[in-house]
Amino acid sequence: MEEEKRTVRAVERALDVLLCFASRHEWGLTEIAGRVGLHKSTVHRLLATLEDKGFVTRDAATDKYRLGLSVLELSAHLFRSDDPSVVLLPEMEKLRDEISETISLYVRDRSERVRIQAVQSMQAIRRVATVGARLPLSVGASSKVLLAFANDGDRETVLADPSWPAQLDLQTFAKQLDEIVSTGYATSFEEREPGAAAVAAPIFNRSGKLVAALAVSGPSNRLTPDRMHEYAPAIIESAHRMGALLG
Amino acid sequence: MEEEKRTVRAVERALDVLLCFASRHEWGLTEIAGRVGLHKSTVHRLLATLEDKGFVTRDAATDKYRLGLSVLELSAHLFRSDDPSVVLLPEMEKLRDEISETISLYVRDRSERVRIQAVQSMQAIRRVATVGARLPLSVGASSKVLLAFANDGDRETVLADPSWPAQLDLQTFAKQLDEIVSTGYATSFEEREPGAAAVAAPIFNRSGKLVAALAVSGPSNRLTPDRMHEYAPAIIESAHRMGALLG
DNA sequence: TTAAAATGTTTCACCCTATGAAACGCTGTT
DNA sequence: AACAGCGTTTCATAGGGTGAAACATTTTAA
Structure with missing residues (x-):
C-alpha cells in the first residue's frame, strides 16, 4: 500500500x-x-x-x-509538424465542408479524453469546440470509441478507475462497447450536453494502433439519430484516410 | 546584496x-x-x-x-475574450488584407518581447510569424516601439538590464528612440533577420497606456524602406483604432 | 562477440529548505 | 471606528529534496 x-x-x-x-x-x-x-x-x-x-x-x-x-x-512548441493535430487538419476541414458540422479530434489521456484539434462548423447554430478541453471518458460518442477500440488492458484499467461513475452498469456498458466495435462507429444523443449530439469513429495508424477519435458534433435537432447514421460511412472513410497519414 | x-x-x-x-x-x-x-x-x-x-x-x-x-x-484558457490578442484580431486581419503582409502583435515582457498574436500574409513569399515567440528587445521595429513609448522608468530598467547587449551604444540608441517618439513609428531593415524588414506602431489603450506594438513584416526586397514609410500612416491609423477597442 | 560508453533508474544519508501558524499591513465595507 | 477580507512577511521546526554513487539497460565502438 x-x-x-x-x-x-x-x-x-x-x-x-x-x-x-x-x-x-x-x-x-x-x-x-x-x-x-x-x-x-x-x-x-x-x-x-x-x-x-x-x-x-x-x-x-x-x-x-x-x-x-x-x-x-x-x-507554440506543443505539436510537431508530424503530429496528428497538424497532419489531420486538412482532412478535418474537408469533412467539415462535406457535412457542415463541427469536427473534433480526441485522444485518450488516462481516464479522460482531450480535444487536440477542432474545426468549427460555419452554420449560424453550431457546436463550438475549443482545443484543449478535457472531458470525461464515460459519456459521449468519442469516449465510447476511445474505449471500445482500446487494448483490453487499457479498457479494464479505465473501467476500474476509482473516478469512474459508479452508477454506470459496467455489464451493459461493455456490451455497448462491443456493439460499437462491430458497427465501427459510435453515436451519442444529448448524452453529455443537452441539445447536442455526436458521431465518432476510430483512427488507427498504419501499425493498427488506436491513436484518436474523429467526431462530428452539432445541435441535436439537426444531428438526429437518422442523420447521424447516414453520415457514419463518410466519417469512417475520412477516419481511414486520416489513419493512412499517420506513422 | x-x-x-x-x-x-x-x-x-x-x-x-x-x-x-x-x-x-x-x-x-x-x-x-x-x-x-x-x-x-x-x-x-x-x-x-x-x-x-x-x-x-x-x-x-x-x-x-x-x-x-x-x-x-x-x-486554451490563456486569453479571455477581452484580451488584446482576441479583440484586435479582426482589425489585424483587415490590415493584412490592406497591405498583404504578415501582421504581428507584440507585448513587452521584462527585457524581451513576446508575439501574442499573428495573422499571416497570403503571398507565396511571406514572413511566417508564430504566436508565442519570444524575441530580444534590442532589435527590430516593434522592440524599438515598445521601448520608445514605455515609461521612462521602464525604459531605463530595460537598458540597465545585464542581459542588454553591451556593444550597443546607449546614447545613439536613446536618440533613435526619441526620434521614433516624434515620428510615431519605427522601422527595421534586415536588423534581426537577414532578408526581413518591418514597420511598427504603438497601441495605447483608452487610458493612454502602451499595451502593445503592431508590426507589419515581410521580405526586405518587397518591404523596402520607401514602401515602409508609405505604409506607416495606415499602420498608425490601424493602431489607433485598435487602441480604442481596449479598456 | 565483447568491450565501452551513454542513458535512464534507484537507493540512501545528510542537512537544507519547504512548510504552516501566527502576526502584520492594507483596502474596502458596514 | 470597527470589522472583514485579502495578500504579505516572519520564523521555528522537521520533513523532504538533494546529489553522489551504484545499478540496469540500451547503443556504439572495437
Whole structure:
C-alpha cells in the first residue's frame, strides 16, 4: 500500500496551482489555497515562483492571478509538424465542408479524453469546440470509441478507475462497447450536453494502433439519430484516410 | 546584496526544465540536466513529477520527453475574450488584407518581447510569424516601439538590464528612440533577420497606456524602406483604432 | 562477440529548505 | 471606528529534496 512515489511534492503542488487555471481565467490567492487545500502562505510562495518564471501574471486591474506568457511560449512548441493535430487538419476541414458540422479530434489521456484539434462548423447554430478541453471518458460518442477500440488492458484499467461513475452498469456498458466495435462507429444523443449530439469513429495508424477519435458534433435537432447514421460511412472513410497519414 | 527571494527552489528548477521545451520539442534527460545544470537524478525526479501532472509525456518511439496535454489545456484558457490578442484580431486581419503582409502583435515582457498574436500574409513569399515567440528587445521595429513609448522608468530598467547587449551604444540608441517618439513609428531593415524588414506602431489603450506594438513584416526586397514609410500612416491609423477597442 | 560508453533508474544519508501558524499591513465595507 | 477580507512577511521546526554513487539497460565502438 505504500506506493512509493518518486516525485517532488513542492512541484506537484505548484502544478496543481497552475492547473487551477484550466477551469477559470482569474484566481485570487485565497481561492486557490482553498481549492488545492494548502495554506495561504504556501500558495503565495508557489505563485511567486510561478510568476517569476512567467507562468502566471497578475491582472493590473483586479490584482488577481492569470496565466502568463510562458504558457503561450510553450504552447507554440506543443505539436510537431508530424503530429496528428497538424497532419489531420486538412482532412478535418474537408469533412467539415462535406457535412457542415463541427469536427473534433480526441485522444485518450488516462481516464479522460482531450480535444487536440477542432474545426468549427460555419452554420449560424453550431457546436463550438475549443482545443484543449478535457472531458470525461464515460459519456459521449468519442469516449465510447476511445474505449471500445482500446487494448483490453487499457479498457479494464479505465473501467476500474476509482473516478469512474459508479452508477454506470459496467455489464451493459461493455456490451455497448462491443456493439460499437462491430458497427465501427459510435453515436451519442444529448448524452453529455443537452441539445447536442455526436458521431465518432476510430483512427488507427498504419501499425493498427488506436491513436484518436474523429467526431462530428452539432445541435441535436439537426444531428438526429437518422442523420447521424447516414453520415457514419463518410466519417469512417475520412477516419481511414486520416489513419493512412499517420506513422 | 542578499536579495531575499521568496520562491521555492524545487519549483523554480522544475519550471526551468519545462522551459527547455520552448526551444526544442524533444529532450533527453541527460540533455536537460546539462542545460539546467542539475544532477541527472534531480532532473529525473522533476520530470517524473511533470509527467505525473501531464506537463510532459514521453514519446513512444524515442523515449524522449515532450510537452504534455496539460500545457494544451492551459493554453486554451490563456486569453479571455477581452484580451488584446482576441479583440484586435479582426482589425489585424483587415490590415493584412490592406497591405498583404504578415501582421504581428507584440507585448513587452521584462527585457524581451513576446508575439501574442499573428495573422499571416497570403503571398507565396511571406514572413511566417508564430504566436508565442519570444524575441530580444534590442532589435527590430516593434522592440524599438515598445521601448520608445514605455515609461521612462521602464525604459531605463530595460537598458540597465545585464542581459542588454553591451556593444550597443546607449546614447545613439536613446536618440533613435526619441526620434521614433516624434515620428510615431519605427522601422527595421534586415536588423534581426537577414532578408526581413518591418514597420511598427504603438497601441495605447483608452487610458493612454502602451499595451502593445503592431508590426507589419515581410521580405526586405518587397518591404523596402520607401514602401515602409508609405505604409506607416495606415499602420498608425490601424493602431489607433485598435487602441480604442481596449479598456 | 565483447568491450565501452551513454542513458535512464534507484537507493540512501545528510542537512537544507519547504512548510504552516501566527502576526502584520492594507483596502474596502458596514 | 470597527470589522472583514485579502495578500504579505516572519520564523521555528522537521520533513523532504538533494546529489553522489551504484545499478540496469540500451547503443556504439572495437
